[in-house]
Amino acid sequence: MKITGIAVKLGNHINTDLIISGKHKYRTQVISELTKYVFEDLDPKLKDKLAIGSVIVAGKNFGCGSSREQAPRVLKAAGVRAIVAESFARIFFRNSVNVGLPTIVVNLEYIRKIKDGDSLTIDLIEGRVFDNELGIDTKVSPYPKFILDIINDGGIAEYYKRFNAFPWDGKLL
Amino acid sequence: MSTIVEKILAKKSGKNSTTAGDFVVADIDVVFAHDGTALLAIESMQELGINKVFDPNKVVFFIDHAAPSPSPQISNIHLAMRKFAKQQGIKLFDVGSGICHQVLPEEGYVKPGSVIVGADSHSVTHGAFNAFAIGVGSTDAALAMATGKLWFKVPETVKVIVDGELRKYVMAKDLILNVLSIIKADGLTYEAVEYHGSCIKNMGVDGRMTIANMAVEMGAKASPMELNEPTELWLKQRIDVIEPVKADKDAKYYDEFFIDASKLEPLVAVPPNVDNVKPVREVEGLEVDQVFIGSCTNGRIEDILTAVKILEGKKVRVRCVVIPASRRIYMDAIKKGYVEKLVRAGCTVGPPTCGPCIGAHMGLLGEGEVAISTSNRNFTGRMGASSSKIFLASAATAAATALEGKLVDPRKYGEKL
Numbered sequence: 001m002k003i004t005g006i007a008v009k010l011g012n013h014i015n016t017d018l019i020i021s022g023k024h025k026y027r028t029q030v031i032s033e034l035t036k037y038v039f040e041d042l043d044p045k046l047k048d049k050l051a052i053g054s055v056i057v058a059g060k061n062f063g064c065g066s067s068r069e070q071a072p073r074v075l076k077a078a079g080v081r082a083i084v085a086e087s088f089a090r091i092f093f094r095n096s097v098n099v100g101l102p103t104i105v106v107n108l109e110y111i112r113k114i115k116d117g118d119s120l121t122i123d124l125i126e127g128r129v130f131d132n133e134l135g136i137d138t139k140v141s142p143y144p145k146f147i148l149d150i151i152n153d154g155g156i157a158e159y160y161k162r163f164n165a166f167p168w169d170g171k172l173l
Numbered sequence: 174m175s176t177i178v179e180k181i182l183a184k185k186s187g188k189n190s191t192t193a194g195d196f197v198v199a200d201i202d203v204v205f206a207h208d209g210t211a212l213l214a215i216e217s218m219q220e221l222g223i224n225k226v227f228d229p230n231k232v233v234f235f236i237d238h239a240a241p242s243p244s245p246q247i248s249n250i251h252l253a254m255r256k257f258a259k260q261q262g263i264k265l266f267d268v269g270s271g272i273c274h275q276v277l278p279e280e281g282y283v284k285p286g287s288v289i290v291g292a293d294s295h296s297v298t299h300g301a302f303n304a305f306a307i308g309v310g311s312t313d314a315a316l317a318m319a320t321g322k323l324w325f326k327v328p329e330t331v332k333v334i335v336d337g338e339l340r341k342y343v344m345a346k347d348l349i350l351n352v353l354s355i356i357k358a359d360g361l362t363y364e365a366v367e368y369h370g371s372c373i374k375n376m377g378v379d380g381r382m383t384i385a386n387m388a389v390e391m392g393a394k395a396s397p398m399e400l401n402e403p404t405e406l407w408l409k410q411r412i413d414v415i416e417p418v419k420a421d422k423d424a425k426y427y428d429e430f431f432i433d434a435s436k437l438e439p440l441v442a443v444p445p446n447v448d449n450v451k452p453v454r455e456v457e458g459l460e461v462d463q464v465f466i467g468s469c470t471n472g473r474i475e476d477i478l479t480a481v482k483i484l485e486g487k488k489v490r491v492r493c494v495v496i497p498a499s500r501r502i503y504m505d506a507i508k509k510g511y512v513e514k515l516v517r518a519g520c521t522v523g524p525p526t527c528g529p530c531i532g533a534h535m536g537l538l539g540e541g542e543v544a545i546s547t548s549n550r551n552f553t554g555r556m557g558a559s560s561s562k563i564f565l566a567s568a569a570t571a572a573a574t575a576l577e578g579k580l581v582d583p584r585k586y587g588e589k590l
Binding site: 013015017018021022023025028029040041042060061064065066067068069070072087088089090091094095098099144146155156157160161166168 | 196198209210212213217220221222246250291292293294296308309310311312313316320322324358359362363392394446531532533537550552553554555557559
């Protein structure tokens with residue numbers, strides 16, 4: 001499974017309030033409505049950059065803060081195809097798996113080399129990130145098989161609809 | 174040689190033991206969601222095509238994040254939650270009941286050794302009662318609601334040993350802010366944290382909940398504490414059987430930290446990061462527009478009493494919003510005369526709700542305004558305008574600040590009492 005998108009570089013500790021503020025979440029919970037406010041308190045112009053089919057490239061602790069699943073859902077709806085970061089907050093990581101948004105942990109050294117606007121290709125099966133402008137790549141640890149299966153289907157709901165079972169049903173992971 | 178989490182997850186997944194790194198599928202004892210997350214959980218269940226919850230007695234809904242509703246849109250969310258709860262026969266704590274993390278244990282849903290899944294990041298709070306309690310998103314909550322099971326990676330555990338006694342007007346909040354300043358906002362990502370030491374052993378339920386609550390601000394998955402005497406007494410008034418889970422003496426910890434509580438002083442977390450912690454005295458004099466005392470972190474009777482001690486017979490100089498975390502706490506504060514004292518001092522005492530902490534209602538900040546808040550996050554724009562600022566502190570620091578309209582060290586007032 002390969003994903004290609006344009007790098008949008010962000011910093012450390014990008015929290016879920018920055019991704020989609022609670023203020024809006026308490027006005028509406030319709031994802032397509034919320035998408036208008038993505039990263040509003042960080043940089044309102046970011047949403048146009050995301051829309052072209054993007055890969056967010058961030059530092060550590062991406063998605064920290066609230067458990068709001070609207071965060072990965074809004075990012076996905078806003079045009080984000082994958083997120084590459086030094087580390088992810090755990091609830092955000094799990095939510096992303098469930099909604100079928102790939103999150104890839106990459107070493108800081110490589111993240112620093114990627115420039116905003118670079119075209120990136122991510123191979124989830126092989127576990128590799130390519131920067132197509134710089135012509136460099138890095139190995140990343142691939143997802144456990146059952147998570148890859150969920151991502152491949154576009155989220156846990158799609159997986160369940162297809163197999164009428166969860167990947168963890170009746171077996172050890 | 175197991176930690177608390179390893180033991181609970183072993184029991185709940187039908188194994189003799191588990192070790193950090195194992196993947197398990199565990200039985201869920203309680204799953205809950207609130208008006209910020211329940212609708213999406215209901216929709217996720219529908220998306221899965223599963224139309225019955227696994228056990229109506231183990232699924233709980235709360236209307237607490239925007240309660241009473243500040244808008245017709247939110248009212249519609251509340252309506253959808255009530256409809257689902259009625260259809261499914263599940264308990265829903267409606268407007269005015271209080272914040273999920275306060276009400277759940279108060280109403281006897283939290284048992285030592287249990288697995289609790291909440292569609293809210295501060296679900297780690299229930300670790301104060303020796304539960305493996307974790308925050309999840311709406312789809313994970315939906316999976317738990319639908320099947321009563323969820324997969325987990327057994328986390329490593331970090332041990333924090335806190336010895337010594339907190340000094341007067343240095344509160345559990347100052348202790349956890351100190352821990353945050355050491356471990357940092359991503360220091361416990363994917364890990365659990367256990368607190369040990371005499372300070373935690375002697376601490377009351379209110380303070381323990383504050384400490385467990387903010388584990389997620391370090392990225393922690395869970396914050397299960399060993400039961401102590403005050404917590405056991407508190408639980409005995411609410412549940413029949415108590416089977417606490419202790420860590421083995423030779424349990425393996427990923428890391429260990431030591432803190433001497435007697436050396437701590439009042440602290441604030443300076444925006445926009447929770448781990449940007451400074452002594453109050455270094456920021457003293459900062460002009461403040463609003464003080465908020467409440468939330469799942471510090472909306473309990475100990476916090477309200479502390480505010481009363483500082484504010485009684487005086488007048489606040491800035492807006493001071495006080496919101497008890499639950500109806501029970503509200504009633505207690507009324508009976509003990511605290512509410513009257515706070516209102517006389519010029520505070521606005523609101524009904525139980527998450528309120529301004531999540532920017533929902535009841536005191537949002539305008540452009541450039543500065544708040545001292547006893548809540549748990551000081552993220553940009555969380556309580557209102559993007560240019561507003563949130564400083565996190567204890568109820569003592571917040572109350573003292575309300576008196577002067579400037580950030581002050583509460584010990585100044587403590588010594589006079």
